[in-house]
Amino acid sequence: MxxxxxxxxxxxxxxxxxxxxxxxxxxxxxxxxxxxxxxxxxxxxxxxxxxxxxxxxxxxEPKAGTLGALMQFYEETDHFRDDLSAVSKKDYRWCRSFLESVKDTPIHIIDTPLISGIHDIASEKRGFRRGNLVKTYLSEVFKYAIPKGLIDENYAKDVINKRRPKSKPRANKPWSLAEITLIFTRAPAHISAPLGIMLGTGLDPTDALELPKSAIQDGVIWDWRNKTGHEQAVPIGPLLRAVLETIAPHDAETVLANSRGQSWKYSGFSSSWHTFKNNLATEGYPVTHLTPKGLRHTLATSLREEGQDERAIADVLGQKTPSMARHYSRNASLAKKNKKTLKSIRKREKALAEVVKPSRKTVKPIAPEGGTI
The missing domain is CATH 3.30.160 (Double Stranded RNA Binding Domain)
Structure with missing residues (x-):
């Protein structure tokens, strides 16, 4: 044949x-x-x-020796694949998509003025936050390419971030007591419980939704921040105890669950939250500016108003500062230190606990097997 x-x-x-x-x-x-x-x-x-x-x-496919090749190399590193949170990966992929028009730029002509110009264009077209995100993404790309000999210098590190315009409302503003009272009075338990965890721990929304039941041990909520890798150790006080009492028993591995008793996905919670908030807005309540992330700012603001220093607040929130990136291991001293810090707002916590208490019959608080709250 x-x-x-x-x-x-x-x-x-x-x-x-x-x-x-x-x-x-x-x-x-x-x-x-x-x-x-x-x-x-x-x-x-x-x-x-x-x-x-x-x-x-x-x-x-990106051509060898171009910016596109560097971006592809970075996204194949362990740092991008394993260390970044899903939200950060999504943001960085947006950056790569935004930079599609300049992906064929040869590496040998890349310099700080060029990156500054890209930063300016991104900020003008997409706003200062997205512009700064593009600059941060490029800085990470260059940082991981340098040791491999793919580029000589991090040309993004000296580009100055854009400042928020003074006329632009600040995002993620702290919630007032009146706003907290309104939301927790009207929200169903599967929405109010996540908000309560965020308010009491200062966890980012994604971290709060992914919080495993095993994180509750010996009267402390232990967790690692996906964004920084720093550990948080938040003692359970009146506010968190009241929030945990609103959570009905469920089979999900996470502390929080949706109305079907399953672990939340961020997109699902975000959709439910916006639907609930928009319904309140149609009734005339001024709540469109409220964000779950604002609850993290609420806790930080409360601690600051009580005279706590920035290092103590950073310890509670699992933050690192530009001057000192300290790694906190899991130990009793950190929980003890944060317990002392949080005592400064116990009176406020007790008032908030009364707000988040369920009007229905209290259910047994969630705790892992062998754990205590």
Whole structure:
């Protein structure tokens, strides 16, 4: 049997020497010869389609020695794949998409003025926050490319961040007591409980939703911040105890669960929160500016108003400062230190506990097997 030849494709008999097979060499995509018989017009049309798709994909691949190649290299590092939170990965992928138009920029012409110009354009088109995010992303790309000899210098590190315009309202503002009272009075338990955990611990929304039941031990909520890798150790006081009492028993591995008793996904909680908030807004309540992240600011503001210093507040919130990136291991001293810090707002906590207490019959608080709250 004579087999025809098609450039880029391998056509051959199987190991039994009976059945003809065909596949595209570069992509490995096979052709179903029962659907597209060998040598027919349909067969050649399918070969053409596969070749065209392969050529189009090749055009999308970053060229060696370009900014695009550096970005692809960074996204293949362990830091990007394993260390970053899902939210950070999503933000950085947005940055790569935004930089698509300059991905073919040769590495040898990249310098600080060029990156500053990209930063300016991103800030002008997408706002100062997104502009700063693009600059941060490029800084990470260059930082991880330098040790591999792919680029000589981090040309983004000296680019100055854009400041928030004075006329622009500050995002994630702390909630007032009146706003907390309104939300916790009206919100169903599966929404108010996550908000209460955020308010009492200062956890970021994603970290709060992913908080495992095993994080509650010996009267303390232990957790690692996805963003910084720093540990938080928040003693359970009146506020958190009241919040935990609103959570009905469920089988999810996380402390918090949605209305179906399953672990929250951030997108699901965000959707439920916006629907609830928008319904309040249609009733005339001025709540559109409220954000779950604002509850972290609420706790920080309360501690600051009680005279706590920045280092003590940073310990409670699991933050690191530019002057000192200290790693906190899990130990009793950190929990003891934070317990003393949080005592300064116990009176306020007790008042908030009364706000978040459920009007229905109190359910047994959630605690891991062998754990205590």
């Amino acid at each position: 004579t087999l025809i030849r098609v450039k880029g494709f391998k056509i051959f008999l199987d190991r039994h020497g009976k059945k003809v097979r065909c596949y595209h060499r570069k992509t490995g995509e096979s052709i179903d010869l029962t659907k597209y018989p060998l040598g027919t017009a349909e067969f050649f049309a399918e070969c053409g389609r596969i070749t065209a798709v392969s050529n189009a994909q090749k055009l999308l």
